[in-house]
Amino acid sequence: MSDMQVLLDERQITRGLGQFARILDRKSWADLPDVFARELTFNYGLGEEAGIDALERNMRRYLDRCGPTQHLIGSVIVDVDGDDATSRAYVQARHQRCDDPVGGIFDSTGEYVDRWQRGDHGWRIVRRDALWFLHAGDPAVIAMENAQLG
Numbered sequence: 112m113s114d115m116q117v118l119l120d121e122r123q124i125t126r127g128l129g130q131f132a133r134i135l136d137r138k139s140w141a142d143l144p145d146v147f148a149r150e151l152t153f154n155y156g157l158g159e160e161a162g163i164d165a166l167e168r169n170m171r172r173y174l175d176r177c178g179p180t181q182h183l184i185g186s187v188i189v190d191v192d193g194d195d196a197t198s199r200a201y202v203q204a205r206h207q208r209c210d211d212p213v214g215g216i217f218d219s220t221g222e223y224v225d226r227w228q229r230g231d232h233g234w235r236i237v238r239r240d241a242l243w244f245l246h247a248g249d250p251a252v253i254a255m256e257n258a259q260l261g
Contacts, residue, residue, distance in 0.1 A: 112193065120196065121189040123234050124227055128200050132182035135204075138174060140167050148228065148235040155241040176254040177217070178209040184223070194229040202241075208252045215249035 131146045133139075149163045160169060174180060187200040200223050208214035226238035 112191075117191050120191045120229070120234070124189050124191075124196055124198055125187050127227075127234055127236070128184045128187060128198065128223070128225075132184050135170065135174060135182045136180050138171075140171065143167055143170075144235075146236060147239075148230070148237045151235075151237050151239065153239040153241075155239075156243050173206075173253040176209070177252050178207040178211065180207070181205045196227040196229075196234065198225045198227065199223070200225075206248075206252050208249070215252045217246070217248040217250055217252035219246050220244050 127146045130142075134142045134146065143166060144163055147163055147166060150161070151163065151166065152159065152161045153166060153169075154160065155169055157169075160166070181204070183203045183205075184200050187198060189196060189198045202219075202221055202223055204219045206217045206219075208216070221241055221243040224240045224242060225236045227234045228237050
């Protein structure tokens, strides 16, 4: 594989991470398959889950209950090996209380560790592990009914 192809692959994967942040902040759930494989596996700190439908439920469980959000993804490292790749990226997610622009905030910071595969439609995440470093603020902002932070 040429150095140029590796750079292009890294660029596409980094763009995929940025696209994911925007999907969350726009709550455009139908666009999740643009970044994730339908048969992905993942762990957001609440145990193993599988499939794009489970991922959407997991995202909506929190984000449909809060107001505006901003997901910042940075310090991205991508390692490409043919049609497989691994990325590690820091995430800072800010969640604001619904209908209260000066109200409570809930922040989560951590790292996404993703395995990617190149397929017919480009690069897709086939495995995600969210490693949370800290949570701060009012957890009621995301109304985590019967859930614990990981």
